[in-house]
Amino acid sequence: xxxxxxxxxxxxxxxxxxxxxxxxxxxxxxxxxxxxxxxxxxxxxxxxxxxxxxxxxxxxxxxxxxxxxxxxxxxxxxxxxxxxxxxxxxxxxxxxxxxxxxxx
Numbered sequence: 001x002x003x004x005x006x007x008x009x010x011x012x013x014x015x016x017x018x019x020x021x022x023x024x025x026x027x028x029x030x031x032x033x034x035x036x037x038x039x040x041x042x043x044x045x046x047x048x049x050x051x052x053x054x055x056x057x058x059x060x061x062x063x064x065x066x067x068x069x070x071x072x073x074x075x076x077x078x079x080x081x082x083x084x085x086x087x088x089x090x091x092x093x094x095x096x097x098x099x100x101x102x103x104x
Contacts, residue, residue, distance in 0.1 A: 002043045005051070007064055009043045022047070024064035071096070 002009035002020070009031065011020040018039035022029035031046040033039035054061040073081070085095030 002040060004044050004047050007047050011039060022050075022064070025062045027062045069100075 002011065007025075007029075008023045009020045010023050011018055013019075017032055017034055018036065019032040020030065020039060020043060022031075022043075027050070029046050029050050031039060031042035033042045051061050081095065082092050085092045088095060090098070
């Protein structure tokens with residue numbers, strides 16, 4: 001896995017070639033190379049090219065993660081989580097964020 005400017009790239013290898021894709025985007029950004037150093041450079045170049053292309057078109061670049069997670073749970077789970085958050089002096093959002101951070 002590679003990371004650059006907030007973007008994450010996943011890598012696979014096949015027939016002596018590394019190839020990858022930027023994860024978490026609607027837009028498709030790919031890269032490849034025959035060595036790890038080459039694929040790492042291609043990943044960074046692909047991100048830079050993508051950002052320049054978006055800027056040239058006057059469009060915002062797609063970001064991998066917004067920080068927002070739509071979440072659906074049962075009413076009972078919602079109630080229990082809200083009560084637990086309140087008992088810890090936290091908002092439900094803060095409580096869920098802390099739980100995710102500790103699990104990740």
